[in-house]
Amino acid sequence: MLTDGVIYPLVFADVALFSIQERDLCVLLARRANDPEANKWALPGGILKPMIDASLDQTAVRIIRDKVGVSAGCVEQVRLFSGATRDPRGYSLSQLYCALLSKDQVCAVAGLKTSEVGWVPVKLATDKELAFDHGVMLTEALQFLRAKIKHRALPLHLLNATFSLLDLQDACSLILGSPVDKSSFRRRMKAETCIRPVQGQFREGAYRPAQLYQATPDFQF
Amino acid sequence: MLTDGVIYPLVFADVALFSIQERDLCVLLARRANDPEANKWALPGGILKPMIDASLDQTAVRIIRDKVGVSAGCVEQVRLFSGATRDPRGYSLSQLYCALLSKDQVCAVAGLKTSEVGWVPVKLATDKELAFDHGVMLTEALQFLRAKIKHRALPLHLLNATFSLLDLQDACSLILGSPVDKSSFRRRMKAETCIRPVQGQFREGAYRPAQLYQATPDFQF
DNA sequence: CATGTTATTGGCGGCGTGCAACTAAGTGTG
DNA sequence: CACACTTAGTTGCACGCCGCCAATAACATG
Known part of the structure; x- marks a missing residue:
């Protein structure tokens, strides 16, 4: 050196x-x-x-x-x-x-x-x-x-290719270290262009199946 | 090298x-x-x-x-x-x-x-x-x-030690390259803790004098 | 069919914002 | 002195977004 x-x-x-x-x-x-x-x-x-x-x-x-x-x-x-x-x-x-x-x-x-x-x-x-x-x-x-x-960025890279809205909400909540309101979070996600529901795809398992989503091409973390 | x-x-x-x-x-x-x-x-x-x-x-x-x-x-x-x-x-x-x-x-x-x-x-x-x-x-x-x-930071370092609210608004507007609404901007500034009016200090010159402000100690960028 | 659990939606009040108009204070003119 | 003009600062209102709370929907289990 x-x-x-x-x-x-x-x-x-x-x-x-x-x-x-x-x-x-x-x-x-x-x-x-x-x-x-x-x-x-x-x-x-x-x-x-x-x-x-x-x-x-x-x-x-x-x-x-x-x-x-x-x-x-x-x-x-x-x-x-x-x-x-x-x-x-x-x-x-x-x-x-x-x-x-x-x-x-x-x-x-x-x-x-x-x-x-x-x-x-x-x-x-x-x-x-x-x-x-x-x-x-x-x-x-x-x-x-x-x-x-x-600032409303979505940590999609932490999630699998398809994910439920609750997965995404949990990821945000874990990062922030504080709970995230379910209803307002979902409202925002509906208006969001960088994710979209995968038609007919649902999370299987117990209880009511959750709609699965995926990132759209125009997504940049 | x-x-x-x-x-x-x-x-x-x-x-x-x-x-x-x-x-x-x-x-x-x-x-x-x-x-x-x-x-x-x-x-x-x-x-x-x-x-x-x-x-x-x-x-x-x-x-x-x-x-x-x-x-x-x-x-x-x-x-x-x-x-x-x-x-x-x-x-x-x-x-x-x-x-x-x-x-x-x-x-x-x-x-x-x-x-x-x-x-x-x-x-x-x-x-x-x-x-x-x-x-x-x-x-x-x-x-x-x-x-x-x-994200609501104030470019106080661009301004002199004392400044009017219009000075501050203009600075923001110049940086953004787009006009900033006067009334909502001033509303925000009233609630802001990082600037305060200097009692009795006014901008002299033409027309109605403007109240002068200064940064408070707890200001960062 | 009752119960529990998760998924999803809807209503409501509050807060901040953008828009527009208004008042306040000082200068300048005839 | 009345009036127009300029800058300073305020007020009212409609809209959108958010947090909070509750209701409804779909599915599993016993």
């Missing part, structure tokens, strides 16, 4: 990858294998590889693929962290990303590659002592996600 | 610095003196100097200070641009910042340091051919600013 008299900063992408597991909003954490902050839990991240990554955004995509084996929809920049002291290896930049994974995608991976990676409910994760400044990162990623939901 | 076999990216901070001049929303542009894209207009920017800048955010602050001689309130990250092709010098990262300057601050600088820096109305600036990907940057910085105003 110090070479021709000039200091080059280390450049990382760190990802807060969210998913819903067992009726809880969870974040993917990885236990650090190597030396700086070894054995501590951290957000999955990696260094920019200019020969491989067309951009730092692509670094984030690559990291997700490496960790869980699937490509997440909706990978978005949250904030850039930088400074000389946040990583003992030297002056560093870390771009924080927020990404969502559906239950279908999580199940497709079955077991994660290593036992050193796991889904942790965000309530527990924010209490954990994370490596570096990843505790702050997780908090900001959550704020970012909550702000989007408050 | 290529030294010990590893490629280190160049790291820049670029700033979209806005101010209101002659009833127009303007952005500060600098004419490039040196070789890549020489003579083209660009957003003021500079390279990260790890020995000087405690963080990349501080790089942005330093750049503003160097260009206009004052420190802007409210310097915020917009988006990180990265890739191998956006700058001919090699793989680069540019963090885009959005910052606001009040008329008072602009006047305090009197003339800008060089004639190669100037305030350009955003309507003209978006038409200009800017260097690198700065055209996209300017567009995104504007979107960023507009989104904040739509």
Whole structure:
């Protein structure tokens, strides 16, 4: 990092990858294998590889693929962290990303590659002592996600291809950490153009079947 | 940049610095003196100097200070641009910042340091051919600013220490590029805690004097 | 058929907004 | 001094959206 008299900063992408597991909003954490902050839990991240990554955004995509084996929809920049002291290896930049994974995608991976990676409910994760400044990162990623939901974005990437309105409402409620009114939520969804009911498709199981919905092509989280 | 076999990216901070001049929303542009894209207009920017800048955010602050001689309130990250092709010098990262300057601050600088820096109305600036990907940057910085105003943030940093409600309304209107309803705007401002009327202070001049307001301590952006 | 559980809809009051008109205060003119 | 003009600030009203509460619909189980 110090070479021709000039200091080059280390450049990382760190990802807060969210998913819903067992009726809880969870974040993917990885236990650090190597030396700086070894054995501590951290957000999955990696260094920019200019020969491989067309951009730092692509670094984030690559990291997700490496960790869980699937490509997440909706990978978005949250904030850039930088400074000389946040990583003992030297002056560093870390771009924080927020990404969502559906239950279908999580199940497709079955077991994660290593036992050193796991889904942790965000309530527990924010209490954990994370490596570096990843505790702050997780908090900001959550704020970012909550702000989007408050501004009426829909977390469709957290859901399967078809879903009931209650699934969607629950996802919003889990992210916000507060209940969402059923009747006004459904009213809004009826007027929404980015989801539509799948004619004749209903959730089977107990009691009254629920109409299933799917995202329309023009949807961007 | 290529030294010990590893490629280190160049790291820049670029700033979209806005101010209101002659009833127009303007952005500060600098004419490039040196070789890549020489003579083209660009957003003021500079390279990260790890020995000087405690963080990349501080790089942005330093750049503003160097260009206009004052420190802007409210310097915020917009988006990180990265890739191998956006700058001919090699793989680069540019963090885009959005910052606001009040008329008072602009006047305090009197003339800008060089004639190669100037305030350009955003309507003209978006038409200009800017260097690198700065055209996209300017567009995104504007979107960023507009989104904040739509979400009911107040651009107090664009105004002087004391201001009339019409000043504030005009600032919002200029940013949005569309008229703002006077009556509902004033209703909102009455309920707002981040500004308060200055007792007994009125704008002098022609016709009926306008009550002057100021920001309260608890104001952020 | 009664009961429980989930799905879906409807009514109602409150709040904020956009629109339009109105009042208030000061300047300028004949 | 009456009157027109300009800017400042208010008021009334209709509309839309939201939260709250309740009702109805569809299905399962005993």
